[in-house]
Amino acid sequence: MSDQVSEKAPGDTAPPRTGFGAGISRLTRGKPTQPGETYGVPGSGDTLVLSLFTIALLIFVWWLITEMELVKPLFVPSPQSIVQKFISVWQNGFTGTPLWEHIAISAARVFGAFLLACAIGVPLGLAMGMSPMMRGIFDPPIEFYRPIPPLAYLPLMIIWFGIGEVSKVLLIFLSVFAPVALGAKAGVRSAAIEQIHAAYSFGASRWQVMRYIILPSALPEILTAMRIGIGFGWTTLVAAEMVAATSGIGYMVLSASQFLQTSTVIMGIVVIAAIAYTFDLLMRFIERKVVPWKGKM
Amino acid sequence: MALVIDDVSVIYPAANGRPPVEALSKIDLTIGPGDFVVALGASGCGKSTLLNLIAGFLAPSSGSLTLDGSPIDGPGADRSVVFQKHALLPWLNVLDNVAFGLKLQGISQQNRKAIAEKFIGLLGLSGFEQSPVYALSGGMQQRVGIARALTCEPKVLLMDEPLGALDALTREKAQELILKIWDDTRKSMFFITHSVEEALFMGTHLVVMSPRPGRIAHRFDLPFSRRYLAGETARALKASPDFIRIREEVLSIIFADEEAA
Numbered sequence: 001m002s003d004q005v006s007e008k009a010p011g012d013t014a015p016p017r018t019g020f021g022a023g024i025s026r027l028t029r030g031k032p033t034q035p036g037e038t039y040g041v042p043g044s045g046d047t048l049v050l051s052l053f054t055i056a057l058l059i060f061v062w063w064l065i066t067e068m069e070l071v072k073p074l075f076v077p078s079p080q081s082i083v084q085k086f087i088s089v090w091q092n093g094f095t096g097t098p099l100w101e102h103i104a105i106s107a108a109r110v111f112g113a114f115l116l117a118c119a120i121g122v123p124l125g126l127a128m129g130m131s132p133m134m135r136g137i138f139d140p141p142i143e144f145y146r147p148i149p150p151l152a153y154l155p156l157m158i159i160w161f162g163i164g165e166v167s168k169v170l171l172i173f174l175s176v177f178a179p180v181a182l183g184a185k186a187g188v189r190s191a192a193i194e195q196i197h198a199a200y201s202f203g204a205s206r207w208q209v210m211r212y213i214i215l216p217s218a219l220p221e222i223l224t225a226m227r228i229g230i231g232f233g234w235t236t237l238v239a240a241e242m243v244a245a246t247s248g249i250g251y252m253v254l255s256a257s258q259f260l261q262t263s264t265v266i267m268g269i270v271v272i273a274a275i276a277y278t279f280d281l282l283m284r285f286i287e288r289k290v291v292p293w294k295g296k297m
Numbered sequence: 298m299a300l301v302i303d304d305v306s307v308i309y310p311a312a313n314g315r316p317p318v319e320a321l322s323k324i325d326l327t328i329g330p331g332d333f334v335v336a337l338g339a340s341g342c343g344k345s346t347l348l349n350l351i352a353g354f355l356a357p358s359s360g361s362l363t364l365d366g367s368p369i370d371g372p373g374a375d376r377s378v379v380f381q382k383h384a385l386l387p388w389l390n391v392l393d394n395v396a397f398g399l400k401l402q403g404i405s406q407q408n409r410k411a412i413a414e415k416f417i418g419l420l421g422l423s424g425f426e427q428s429p430v431y432a433l434s435g436g437m438q439q440r441v442g443i444a445r446a447l448t449c450e451p452k453v454l455l456m457d458e459p460l461g462a463l464d465a466l467t468r469e470k471a472q473e474l475i476l477k478i479w480d481d482t483r484k485s486m487f488f489i490t491h492s493v494e495e496a497l498f499m500g501t502h503l504v505v506m507s508p509r510p511g512r513i514a515h516r517f518d519l520p521f522s523r524r525y526l527a528g529e530t531a532r533a534l535k536a537s538p539d540f541i542r543i544r545e546e547v548l549s550i551i552f553a554d555e556e557a558a
Contacts, residue, residue: 192382192384194380194382194384195384195385195386197352197354197372197378197380197384198378198380198384198442198445198446199397199401200353200354200371200372201352201353201372201373201374201376201377201378201446201455202374202377202397202398202401202402202445202446202449203372203373203374203398203401203402203449204401205401208401212386212397212400212401213386216386216388219388291388292429293387293388293429293431296387296431
């Protein structure tokens with residue numbers, strides 16, 4: 001055994017580690033990494049294969065349950081029926097509206113609200129991070145409404161802004177706005193004080209320090225906040241389309257559930273998840289391109 | 298060029314029930330043209346406070362600081378700082394980091410590039426202009442930091458333990474490099490270090506500082522950096538009897554401070 005090659009000093013009476021104990025220690029000991037990787041980085045390694053396996057397993061179990069008719073299709077429709085439902089709704093539409101139109105209107109609501117929230121939230125968050133006056137003014141209202149579930153203030157939105165697009169987009173906007181603004185505010189603190197001092201000692205003005213030091217250092221946190229924000233946006237979509245909507249994925253899910261069309265409900269959920277996940281992949285790609293230095297210094 | 302520190306004291310106000318702290322007490326120091334002033338002392342003796350005063354980050358509680366007769370009132374490009382943690386900007390490559398101070402001063406892109414290239418060459422970084430700074434070794438990052446500070450053409454270059462994070466071999470090479478640049482550019486330098494050997498080897502003037510309150514306890518005029526530039530080798534200098542004699546003298550001062558602490 002390899003761990004008995006040791007050259008023992010005379011008088012070394014420690015018993016050789018053999019059998020079960022040695023086996024365990026070999027298992028728990030890290031293997032050396034391949035050249036080009038770093039030893040001992042927590043959680044390093046590729047997860048793609050395992051993730052695909054998990055997805056395949058879940059779908060298989062789902063299929064098995066429906067195939068063995070353990071549960072009625074009303075409660076758990078089979079995976080195949082979801083695919084069929086997708087194709088039929090794609091071809092024939094839902095309540096007279098084609099599926100792509102439902103998707104487009106929901107995407108327009110979410111991304112419109114998201115862009116608006118970023119356009120206002122990022123500059124405001126940066127201003128809050130840099131100016132105690134701005135922080136003093138805007139911290140209380142944001143911190144007040146942030147923990148409230150959007151469903152709770154949805155009635156207010158309807159009373160104030162009616163049942164049209166304004167209240168829907170505004171509801172999603174509010175759910176995205178708080179995390180984006182607070183992320184940008186926190187990002188202001190990312191610049192090292194040495195970086196700021198160095199810039200001043202090269203003759204930078206306050207404005208230049210903001211533009212060339214604080215803004216670029218805040219970028220990683222702003223991008224993370226945007227990813228979190230869009231997540232909240234999708235979460236709020238269904239709530240926003242609960243009231244007086246005649247189109248949209250959230251509307252489709254809700255009205256299908258009223259008619260116990262479970263397969264349409266699940267299909268809508270999968271469509272929302274697919275769009276949200278695709279967008280998150282896009283954001284991660286942008287992150288790698290825009291801030292390749294993230295976490296490196 | 299003369300930077301004059303006249304009877305400067307810094308008192309940090311009382312906080313958390315602790316009494317006020319006198320970080321610096323009655324400092325008098327003049328940095329003349331081409332001087333290489335090294336501040337040496339145990340932790341807490343006010344070296345960095347002194348550098349922050351000169352850089353303009355901190356206002357003195359009493360006394361005055363003037364550069365060429367005009368009072369120091371805030372940071373400025375005539376006093377660039379090199380930090381222990383290089384404080385480079387990871388989103389810029391080496392060239393843009395070195396040219397950063399020039400960009401702040403509104404110098405055109407071609408001129409920026411030309412000036413930056415000169416200092417990149419001076420610090421032996423040619424060929425790395427397009428490298429991202431986070432991919433460089435610690436020694437190279439610190440050289441980028443020095444090049445960046447030099448491009449601003451400061452009247453005095455302030456260095457706060459710039460070599461503290463480097464390994465011994467890289468550090469000695471960097472010391473020699475800084476001396477050569479000092480010789481080339483004829484800048485005045487203010488250099489903080491923990492290392493007695495580094496202080497003796499590099500400075501023309503050494504101020505040994507003592508804590509509680511921070512003050513200049515001893516001053517030495519040193520010949521070694523000029524002798525190095527005149528052709529003697531660093532190793533021979535550091536082994537010479539007069540170097541060792543001063544080193545022992547300075548060490549006993551610093552150890553006495555440590556004992557008293």
